[in-house]
Amino acid sequence: MLKLKLFSLLLFVVFFAGNKINSGYQVGDTVKDFELKNVDGEMLALSDFEDENGVILIFDCNTCPYSQAYRERIKSLHANFKSKGYPVLAINPNDPGRSPGDAFDKMVAYAKENGYKHDYLQDVDQSVARAFGATNTPHVFVLKNNKGAFKVAYVGAIDNNTKDAAAADKKYVEDAVNALLKGKEPATNKTKAIGCTIKWKEA
Template identity: 75%
Template sequence: MLKINLLSILCLLVFFAGADVNSGYQVGDMVKDFKLKGVDGKMVSLSDYKDEKGVILIFDCNTCPFSKAYLERIKGLHTAYASKGYPVVAINPNDPGRSPGDSFDAMVSYAKDNGYEHAYLQDAEQAVAKAFGASNTPHVFVLENAKEGFKVAYIGAIDNNTKDAEAADKRYVEDAVDALLKGKKPETSNTKAIGCTIKWKSV
């Protein structure tokens, strides 16, 4: 009960106090390539996925209660869609100086402890998060691999029920990817990302 109440309070705080970043990619925009370090120690570029149909890009972290609530659903998205050409790529944008639990070493341990099969990358300079206009963890950007590069097809939440995956009656990311796999545009292309605000570096 305490966990559920905490999530409810955080939802309200994020909704009223936080942080939609307007100066980022919008649906239909082409995405520039980037290169970030993954928990396996290797550098990963968006262009490494050029042979995929798209990417489910999720700004995520170790510490946010919302990210923890969605952890199994994020893993499930990778299990369901990687083989269909839409792997999950998670990016941690949090400043470890403000959130020590999101350090690179902590990311490595967290990914191992939770059996991550998807890529988990550190946005150490927060440049990728800023380019996308990410505001929360988790914050999803479904990217379609168009002929000219990766294009944003959906931005927002994973579904409409943080507390209970089974109770969600709107599965935005699944619906968006399913539509793209059928050669259609997502019926819902933009929703509000509900989660913890990204821990930006102090200026």
Template identity: 50%
Template structure:
């Protein structure tokens, strides 16, 4: 009997510990409601999600200037913004890196990068690194798709843009586009979470 009680106690402890670790994990999960933010854009103006009255949701992408993964995806991010902002899901790019640690990720360099590449979307600076931890972003790029439901912005997809960072033509899965295509017609994405591949965010 004592042995059975000991096993039961250890089992309950393991379950409780796993639950606690899960609940303590930082950042959003699919189904969570995202809060708004106010961050400086490359034009010097502050941008919030609430500024977009007509948006049905957002493609929030944490990215930066120097990471080769982010650079490889820039053209794809521009194409996604051009396609989906007209369908109600604009791209909002955020640079989460500490410029004192990550050289080339300062605000002036952000302005230059956006101009050189012809960014069609806001490119915001997470000054003080307060927003990316709320989302739970770990890499650049790291995608969070938000869908407006009864006035709330609900996280609908988290992860990678597609399955091939180096060559778009060889990407067998276009996770972000598939998620957006579903949302545009009022469906839920079939795949809601994938592992983001990129450079770690510099603190």
């Protein structure tokens, strides 16, 4: 009986420890550099933004209705904050095998059709999405550049109203970036990401 209890306890510890390890970046964590292909055909790394104050990193896609609903708001975030040192960096983590509308050529066409000024990268092997612990599109990670080290300052949703931008009275990402620009920490640094689940590769 004692051995059984010890074994159960060990399984419990391993399970939850594993979950913690695989949960992705949390607020305050330093993000490892990565390099992905941009819709312009060039490879782009997080370290390429070393001269910026930070990055508004958004896991996004072409096909999710939530991403489509936030498309103009994402473009506005880039337009409003790029000049202040916080450009938008969008990453499409969906497996094209499961979501053909998120294939690279479709991303290129979608970015052109919608007048994207921000970078839009493809996470082919989904390693970046897994490292961040991204679960949805859109899913935002506001990163603060601390002497070349990008640290997570906010994780979650863009605002609190998917359907109507004008009705959103909690603009989480805007508030987080504005706080950082003033040298403060975001009052709200984590919310629940609302959107479609990422289309992971099937084993």
